[in-house]
Amino acid sequence: MERPDLKSAESSRDIPTNILQDILLRLPTRDVIRSSSVSKLWCSIVRDPSFRKLHAATSDVAEPDVLLVSVNSEPGRRDEARVVNLSSSGNNSKDMRHVGIPDGYSLTGVCNGFLCFAIDYDQAPVFVCNPVTGETLEVPKAPPLSHPKLGGGVTYVSHRFILGFSPMTKQYKVFRLSFPRYGAWQHNTIHIAVYTLGGSGGGWRQYSYPSQFYPMHSTPPPVHIDGDLFVPVERRVPERTARMLVLDVGAETRCLYSLPYNHHEGYDPSWDMLADGFDLKGQMCLAVNVIYPRRKLQFWVMRQRRELRLEENNDDKLYWVLRYSFDLGDDSFTLGVPRGAWLDQAQMLCYRHGNYLYKHGTYSSWFHVGSLLFFDQIVELPETPSPSPSCHLLTRLGSRLANGISWGVTDPACSPLSPLRRHHPKTKRQRNNCLSTPCYVLSDSTKFGVGFLCVLSNRIAS
Amino acid sequence: MEVDKGKGEAEETRKVAEADRDTVTLKSSDGKLFEVSKEAAARLSTVLAGxxxxxSIDDNGTDLKQIxxxxxxxVVDYCNKHANSIPSAALISSSISFNTAPFKEPEEWERKFVDRLSHDALFDLVEAANFLGMERxxxxxxxxxxxMMKGKSPDQIREVFNIKNDYTKEELEEIRQELAWAFYDD
Structure with a gap:
């Protein structure tokens, strides 16, 4: 689109473009997006990549917007990632966008409000979607494993694709962690492939290191906090053991830490992890379901990394602090994996299960380990999620929506698609098989499958 | 012999007095004169400081033809009010730490100062501040x-800014559909 000449619009107030930009920079993302429909000049300002970058850099973190991302699976329909803004003004959370998920793809993670879609068993491009603008970035498909047999006759591998952001380098990276599929637990190598978005090219890099701890399908999804990826991992032999793999996105260093429930009596190691991770005020928090001897929901917070000694496989050292412990009594909902916890703007600890939202005020300081808490509020949510979601997950990410606007990634190898480009007749056909055309249908009849809660972070710039 | 002290010396005295004057006179495009604290003008406006x-300050009124x-x-009112609220050392140090924040929040008196302005006056003031390099x-x-713009519909914004809608109906509908979530309330 050409930038219309300011002078040509005689009736318009002749505000210099730099002032207009200054004013628009101060607006929340939603208002910025709306202003693109004011005039062509405004649209050209708002769509300018340098404006977006500035907006991302200057927007306010004080009022983080929380996005709930859930995947709706209904028979006969294409899966859809549904993004709901839980922080929008008013009491009703609003649908922000629906993104059609191509066949075979799944939502593998969220980071700073971006959604990452990938295929976990095949060579295929990874898609990163910005739900604020609807733009989708296609990351070239990862190469085959440099050691396809994983060093021991295993042909089948699974991948876990994770999107991470490094505040230090201001870069987004897609990690692919590859590990043997079920039945090949004796293998002890984990293969990592990394792609830096907006990097100076170079494409995918691969390396591997010895480890028996893999992110499996039964382990909770990774959580991204301030440049670190917290990836729950497991090994199956000689005995089933879970760990937290902490991956530094910038430096690509890694550490393994023991998990709180390995220490906890009443937690059988043969169970799948009845835990879900989220970002609690910048700290890694695990919501753990304890079944025996009494049903409890515990929130364990990982010590800050600077307090941690980097010792691998040290089961004697507890890296976690029990922050909250709720008595769930005979509540039947405790039987599943805890799904979806976050801290809202009023410092209420929110925990979503089914179509209920449990809330607890965290401002009181009287709590000490050992005393059991009760939820202050239980809110019934208007919609009915599917009763037994295969994976219903919420993660807290913090920030104002503003940041989501920044794509800021200019990678010639990637192909960002602008939602503002002209419609063309192909659109409908593409919608059936391609993620790059997001679905904007707003519907209330959807059901919750996989859910992620993400927050748009401030440091998203580029 | 005070009277005979000499013309040159008197001139000198007057010049010193001038240099010590603590105000400057500014002349608007329509010829009106305004006095402003020199200290505040130099502190708040990069153009006036220069x-x-x-x-290049004219005693009879420095021409500001664009304003x-x-x-x-x-502008003068703002400068003089600002001069009266010269920040204490503590405020200065806190404002330095504020510099890491993207935008400084206006202070209470600044809020009141702009709140009383009409739309037209506000827009004129923005342009004057831009022209004079008055960052604050x-x-x-x-x-x-x-x-004023937050939560407003594009129509309302066009009205406030006096902007002509140069989109066709079809183009507008297209944008609204693409970015439907942002137009939820309209």
Missing amino acids: MIAGG GSEALEN LLDVTCHKISE
Whole structure:
């Protein structure tokens, strides 16, 4: 689109473009997006990549917007990632966008409000979607494993694709962690492939290191906090053991830490992890379901990394602090994996299960380990999620929506698609098989499958 | 013999007095004169600071042809009010730490200062602040305008900004559909 000449619009107030930009920079993302429909000049300002970058850099973190991302699976329909803004003004959370998920793809993670879609068993491009603008970035498909047999006759591998952001380098990276599929637990190598978005090219890099701890399908999804990826991992032999793999996105260093429930009596190691991770005020928090001897929901917070000694496989050292412990009594909902916890703007600890939202005020300081808490509020949510979601997950990410606007990634190898480009007749056909055309249908009849809660972070710039 | 002290010396005295004057006179596009604290003008406006330092200040009124009298009155008013609220050392140090924040929040008096302005006066003031390189005033006025825009529909914004809608109906509908979530309430 050409930038219309300011002078040509005689009736318009002749505000210099730099002032207009200054004013628009101060607006929340939603208002910025709306202003693109004011005039062509405004649209050209708002769509300018340098404006977006500035907006991302200057927007306010004080009022983080929380996005709930859930995947709706209904028979006969294409899966859809549904993004709901839980922080929008008013009491009703609003649908922000629906993104059609191509066949075979799944939502593998969220980071700073971006959604990452990938295929976990095949060579295929990874898609990163910005739900604020609807733009989708296609990351070239990862190469085959440099050691396809994983060093021991295993042909089948699974991948876990994770999107991470490094505040230090201001870069987004897609990690692919590859590990043997079920039945090949004796293998002890984990293969990592990394792609830096907006990097100076170079494409995918691969390396591997010895480890028996893999992110499996039964382990909770990774959580991204301030440049670190917290990836729950497991090994199956000689005995089933879970760990937290902490991956530094910038430096690509890694550490393994023991998990709180390995220490906890009443937690059988043969169970799948009845835990879900989220970002609690910048700290890694695990919501753990304890079944025996009494049903409890515990929130364990990982010590800050600077307090941690980097010792691998040290089961004697507890890296976690029990922050909250709720008595769930005979509540039947405790039987599943805890799904979806976050801290809202009023410092209420929110925990979503089914179509209920449990809330607890965290401002009181009287709590000490050992005393059991009760939820202050239980809110019934208007919609009915599917009763037994295969994976219903919420993660807290913090920030104002503003940041989501920044794509800021200019990678010639990637192909960002602008939602503002002209419609063309192909659109409908593409919608059936391609993620790059997001679905904007707003519907209330959807059901919750996989859910992620993400927050748009401030440091998203580029 | 005071009287005979000599013309040259008297001239010298007058010049010193001038240099010590603590105000400068500014002239608006429509010829009105305004007095403003020299210290505040130099501190708040990079353009005026340059003129004062460069000696291009005219005692009979420095011409500011781009600025109308109403806007200039507001500029001068702002400078003089600011001069009265010279920040203490503590405030200065806290404002330094604020510099890491993207935008400084306006102070209470600054808020009140822009709140009383009409739309036209506010927009004129923004442009005057821009012209004079008054970063702080630009901050305060832009903040005010952005506050006015929040939650407004594109139609309302066009009205406030007096902007002509140069989209066709079809183009507009297309944008609204693409970015439906942002137009939820309209």
